[in-house]
Amino acid sequence: MFEPTPLRYTPHFLLPYLDEETLSLHQGAYYASCIEQLNRSVEGTFMKGMSLEELLQQASRLPDSVRRNAGAVYNHNLYFEMLTSGTKTPSPQLSKAINSSFGSWELFKRKFFSMALSFFGSGWLFLMKEYTGKLDVCVLPGEDNPLMDVAEKRGIPLLAMDLWEHAYYPLYRHNRAAYVDAFWQLIHWHEVSKRYEMY
Amino acid sequence: MAFELPKLPYDLGALEPVISRQTMEFHYGKHHQAYVNNLNNLVPGTKFENASLETIIMEADGGIFNNGAQVWNHTFYFLSLSPRGGGEPSGQLAERIKKDFGSFSAFKETFSKSAATLFGSGWAWLVDHNGKLEIVQESNAGNPLRKGMKPLFTIDVWEHAYYLDYQNRRPDYIAKFFDIVNWTAVAERL
Numbered sequence: 001m002f003e004p005t006p007l008r009y010t011p012h013f014l015l016p017y018l019d020e021e022t023l024s025l026h027q028g029a030y031y032a033s034c035i036e037q038l039n040r041s042v043e044g045t046f047m048k049g050m051s052l053e054e055l056l057q058q059a060s061r062l063p064d065s066v067r068r069n070a071g072a073v074y075n076h077n078l079y080f081e082m083l084t085s086g087t088k089t090p091s092p093q094l095s096k097a098i099n100s101s102f103g104s105w106e107l108f109k110r111k112f113f114s115m116a117l118s119f120f121g122s123g124w125l126f127l128m129k130e131y132t133g134k135l136d137v138c139v140l141p142g143e144d145n146p147l148m149d150v151a152e153k154r155g156i157p158l159l160a161m162d163l164w165e166h167a168y169y170p171l172y173r174h175n176r177a178a179y180v181d182a183f184w185q186l187i188h189w190h191e192v193s194k195r196y197e198m199y
Numbered sequence: 200m201a202f203e204l205p206k207l208p209y210d211l212g213a214l215e216p217v218i219s220r221q222t223m224e225f226h227y228g229k230h231h232q233a234y235v236n237n238l239n240n241l242v243p244g245t246k247f248e249n250a251s252l253e254t255i256i257m258e259a260d261g262g263i264f265n266n267g268a269q270v271w272n273h274t275f276y277f278l279s280l281s282p283r284g285g286g287e288p289s290g291q292l293a294e295r296i297k298k299d300f301g302s303f304s305a306f307k308e309t310f311s312k313s314a315a316t317l318f319g320s321g322w323a324w325l326v327d328h329n330g331k332l333e334i335v336q337e338s339n340a341g342n343p344l345r346k347g348m349k350p351l352f353t354i355d356v357w358e359h360a361y362y363l364d365y366q367n368r369r370p371d372y373i374a375k376f377f378d379i380v381n382w383t384a385v386a387e388r389l
Binding site for chain 2: 025029123141142166
């Protein structure tokens, strides 16, 4: 059985960048329903008992409902985990990797924003570590994830930004750009750095 | 000539309680308007500068397709609605629905399921496909004209269409939506 990961913070902790209504609908309603649907979809099948990572790695042979909900649960876990109003600096190791992969912090930021703003529809933006060790930014549609064997860009996701409208609609409405600015302010670079060093 | 936001034949608060004034102010006033503005910014200097929306839907790709199709889709959606809507279609539309789906309630059930199960952003459509009525799903800005089908009716299931009023309960939005469908306007498209 998959269980929802509780938030490490109270919803108002992320104010003014994300408000309690947006977060509690997102985490308490949307994400919780993905967990329920995932549990229902794997029940009584060979997939029961597999970890999220195992499911994602064989996404191409799983039913759509499992691919979508396993992706959604994994992506949302990572999304909520990497938000904070606290520490905002990446470790020296991660900074170095960003500089060597993108050219500079500014170029990384520019790519992150331009991909987030030009993406059309529902999906996710990831900062990911490719299997060569290089970092990159990618956007994937739906609930896809770079761990999936079907992803056009594969690697370890270090940071996930939800670009479905539900992630920002109560607070930012049609203004995705304002949400992307806010998300940028909330990135828990300390946790992203730990994750970079772990993989 | 520049593309324009169409005028609606009802007040933005007129579809309440099915769709709130607030949702309409953003959906029509911001999203629909933004697609119009984006399209007007994208077409100058391209072969679509003086093209119709239908030509753009059939031939364009990328940003011009996305924005052009979204202008068309939203106009088509808003013009299918009325504060005096609901009920069931009559006349030829009713007969054709009965012929191809068995009954209006069977049609409603299939259409609702199609709208509810569309994954991500997009639209569910009732179309005329070579003389037969069918229900199809289209992702994002997708439009059935591109597949040689004639659109008759649609529901927007992008989250922006319902999130303020129904949050993640898309099936509730779909169920209520039938109370504001203007079947007379839909029948005129046959």
